[in-house]
Amino acid sequence: MKTGANFVERKDVSKATLERLPLYLRFLQEESGRGVEYVSSSVIADAIMVSSVLVRKDLESVSSESGRPRLGFRIARLIADIEKFLGYDNLSDVVLVGAGGLGKAFLGYEGFRSNGLNVVAAFDKDEKVVGKEVAGKPVLHLDDFDEFVRTRKIRIGIIAVPKRAAQEILDKMVGAGIKAIWNFAPAPLYAPRGVIVKTEDLAASLAILAGKLYRLDMDEKEQL
Amino acid sequence: MKTGANFVERKDVSKATLERLPLYLRFLQEESGRGVEYVSSSVIADAIMVSSVLVRKDLESVSSESGRPRLGFRIARLIADIEKFLGYDNLSDVVLVGAGGLGKAFLGYEGFRSNGLNVVAAFDKDEKVVGKEVAGKPVLHLDDFDEFVRTRKIRIGIIAVPKRAAQEILDKMVGAGIKAIWNFAPAPLYAPRGVIVKTEDLAASLAILAGKLYRLDMDEKEQL
């Protein structure tokens, strides 16, 4: 057999590190907002609930400046470094396909902007929503998708359509030049090499949580 | 310093395995629906985009029956085993706090049900939404939260409120006896031991995707 997923994942930081960086960033921004100038790895560690060694290791890969003994890291610099590494310095435009419940929620979701992301428009086929605005963002007809994306050179797309339509939308996105896709349809999708797909299975995520709870209960019973 | 996160995570399966099981389950259910009776590890592997060895290893931890050479695994049995392991055999009731955009989306999200989860009601303070129904689920006032949860013995909660209210809601949930919390507010929350919290940072997730794309671009430029 062949070994599966062989996605784009260059650069030297681990996937796990990549997932922690935004958490560090958020914490640092908060501290910075409160006037703090320096922060030690253990403070970050406690806030994020990881070990301080891990924090230092993570920061090492992105920081342009060493931490200073007895003081810690310069927050301002750290923020700049992480943002640069994550690509937040150029606000990324994002398009969304599917203006149902979840789609609308994204249009209004606070916090994208602060992470350097900008959902510029939604697309749908349903005449009932096309032409309207949600949270100030236009809902356009899917027929206009291709041109819109091409002319704006948008490279990030969110899929929030029913399962059965998801693959079709993905293909459409790829055809329009989109390079990174965040998929919320509960279906595995196939994309050509060079296109990054992250499927976010909400049901599965919640299920994992429920599963943990379940097995926790079991353990408790065993102990009695 | 102290080593960080020390959460509930007993039983022998790895976290990574735990995250793949629902994906296997979904795939198996689809196949089963199409009348297939047996499936080999490589077929699952291809669908989920992992290696077949990994699939066998994962299944080993939960399956009550060995796979059969040349045939594969009995789908029906596998589904039952995974569901049992994940705790899907007792439909878990879930409550949601925050009936804004994201909250409403969850109330209507297809796919929870099929994963053994049942969002029974939403709670909010906003009089404009309280008393209404969304996707057939009632939106109740937050004042009734405690009683509702206690009498129904609900143990899973979803937080979909603005950041500033999140910790308060978490405390309320814990007070009402909830043991597992899925948090969508972009804030780190603190919970007592024994309560599982999974913070789902949508902005960060999208940011990670954008970051990958960004660094991919960088690499391409370097190569030219």
Add this chain to the structure above:
DNA sequence: CTCCTTTCGATATTTTTTTATCGATATCAA
């Protein structure tokens, strides 16, 4: 100025997760 404490950063170690390999076995076809 000197000592003390905090914190870093480098290295080594452990743990976890994934992949590779290979003999055994059960089904299918002739």
Add this chain to the structure above:
DNA sequence: TTGATATCGATAAAAAAATATCGAAAGGAG
């Protein structure tokens, strides 16, 4: 019946990620 082969499961190896340890440096206290 017999042989070919897809597929499993066990074991070993590799890779990846997290943790432990410790000397060095830098700021603060006396």
